[in-house]
Amino acid sequence: MTIETQLLVVDPQRPDTAVLTRAAAVIQAGGLVAFPTETVYGLGADGLNETAVRRIFQAKGRPAHDPIIVHVAETADLPRVAANVPQMAYELAARFWPGPLTLVLPRGTAVPDAITAGGPTVAVRCPQHPLAQALIRAAGTPIGAPSANRFSHTSPTTAQHVWDDLAGRIELILDGGPTPIGVESTVLDVTGAAPLLLRPGGVTVEELTAVLGPIHVFERQGKAPAAMPAPGMLDRHYAPQAELRLFTGPETAVRAAMRRTIALERENGRGVALLLAAEDVPYFMDLDAPIGNVGSLQNLSQVAQNLFRVMRELDVPATDLILARDFPAAGLGLAIRDRLRRAAQRFISTG
Numbered sequence: 001m002t003i004e005t006q007l008l009v010v011d012p013q014r015p016d017t018a019v020l021t022r023a024a025a026v027i028q029a030g031g032l033v034a035f036p037t038e039t040v041y042g043l044g045a046d047g048l049n050e051t052a053v054r055r056i057f058q059a060k061g062r063p064a065h066d067p068i069i070v071h072v073a074e075t076a077d078l079p080r081v082a083a084n085v086p087q088m089a090y091e092l093a094a095r096f097w098p099g100p101l102t103l104v105l106p107r108g109t110a111v112p113d114a115i116t117a118g119g120p121t122v123a124v125r126c127p128q129h130p131l132a133q134a135l136i137r138a139a140g141t142p143i144g145a146p147s148a149n150r151f152s153h154t155s156p157t158t159a160q161h162v163w164d165d166l167a168g169r170i171e172l173i174l175d176g177g178p179t180p181i182g183v184e185s186t187v188l189d190v191t192g193a194a195p196l197l198l199r200p201g202g203v204t205v206e207e208l209t210a211v212l213g214p215i216h217v218f219e220r221q222g223k224a225p226a227a228m229p230a231p232g233m234l235d236r237h238y239a240p241q242a243e244l245r246l247f248t249g250p251e252t253a254v255r256a257a258m259r260r261t262i263a264l265e266r267e268n269g270r271g272v273a274l275l276l277a278a279e280d281v282p283y284f285m286d287l288d289a290p291i292g293n294v295g296s297l298q299n300l301s302q303v304a305q306n307l308f309r310v311m312r313e314l315d316v317p318a319t320d321l322i323l324a325r326d327f328p329a330a331g332l333g334l335a336i337r338d339r340l341r342r343a344a345q346r347f348i349s350t351g
C-alpha cells in the first residue's frame with residue numbers, strides 16, 4: 001500500500017505551531033512521523049500504541065525481534081515507560097539528558113510488546129534536539145522511534161535521506177535540517193550488576209567512564225560475534241548497496257593497499273569509490289576516482305557528522321566497491337569505527 005508522504009520544513013528553534021499540531025495529530029491517530037534528533041532522523045509513532053508501533057516495522061521492513069527506543073521529553077516521564085529504575089539511571093540522566101544516551105531499563109507495564117520485542121527491558125532516550133522535544137511534548141505521549149531508514153540501510157542525517165528510503169510508506173517528514181551529531185545514540189544497559197555498553201554513540205565511553213568508572217565495552221573485530229549477544233549488536237547494518245571494504249593499519253600502508261586495490265579492481269571493470277579522511281585526499285587526487293571526504297582526523301565530530309551522508313553519496317549505481325579507511329577509537333571514533341565495521345563486507349589489515 002502506498003500512502004501520500006508530506007514533507008514540511010520547520011525551523012527547529014521556532015517550530016511553527018500549526019505544523020506541530022498536525023504532526024502531533026498524526027502520532028495520536030497511530031500514524032508515522034519522521035523527525036530530526038541531534039543524532040539521526042527518527043521514525044516516530046505513539047510508543048504506547050501497539051498497532052502504531054507495528055506500522056514502524058512494516059514501513060522499515062524491520063524484523064519484529066529488533067526492539068525500539070522510546071523517546072521521552074524529560075526524566076520525569078521515565079515512570080511512564082520503565083519500572084524499578086535503578087539509581088544509576090537517574091545519575092546518568094542527570095548528567096547526559098537531554099542528549100545522545102539511551103538507557104536500557106526494566107520495562108514498564110504500559111509499554112507494548114512491539115517496542116520491547118517481547119523482552120523484559122525497554123530502551124529509553126531523552127533527545128536534546130528542539131524539534132524532537134517539541135514533537136514529544138505536543139504529542140503528549142512517549143514516541144517510539146528507530147532510525148528513519150529502510151532496515152539495515154545507512155541511517156538518515158537529512159530529511160532527503162528519509163524521503164529516499166520511506167516516501168510512500170509514512171504520513172509525514174519534518175525537515176529540521178541536517179542532524180548535528182550524525183551517528184546514533186550510545187546504548188547502555190543498566191539492568192545488570194554492572195553497566196554494559198551495547199552500542200557506542202554520541203556520548204563517548206570516556207564521558208561515561210568519568211561518571212561510572214571503567215565500563216565493559218564490546219568491540220566488534222570485524223566478523224559477526226559468534227553468538228548474538230543482545231539486540232543493539234546486530235551486524236550487517238548501516239550498509240550501502242555497493243560492497244564496502246574497510247582498510248585498517250598504519251596510514252602509509254593503508255593508503256598503499258588502497259591504491260593497489262583500485263588498480264586491480266579497475267582491471268576487473270569495477271567502479272571504485274573512496275571514503276577518506278581529509279588528510280588522505282592528496283594521495284588519491286591523481287586517480288580520477290570518486291572521493292568522499294568525511295573530514296579531518298583531528299576533528300572526529302566533523303567525521304561523525306559527515307559519515308552517513310558520504311556513504312550515501314558514494315553509493316550510486318556506477319560504484320561497485322567503496323574502499324574506506326578506518327578511524328582511531330578515541331572519543332567519537334569508537335562509534336565511527338563501529339558503524340564502518342557493521343557496514344563492511346571485508347576487512348583488509350595492512351602493515
Ligand code: TXA
Binds near residue numbers: 043102233
Ligand atoms: O540515536 C538514536 O538512538 C536514534 C534516534 C532516532 O533516537 N535511534 C536509533 O534507533 O538508532 P535504532 O532502532 O535504529 O537503533 C536502536 C538500537 C537497536 O540496535 C536496538 O536493537 C537497540 O537499540 N535496542 C532497542 N531496545 C533495546 C533493548 N530493550 N535492549 C537492548 N537493545 C535495545
Ligand code: MG
Binds near residue numbers: 146147155
Ligand atoms: Mg537504526
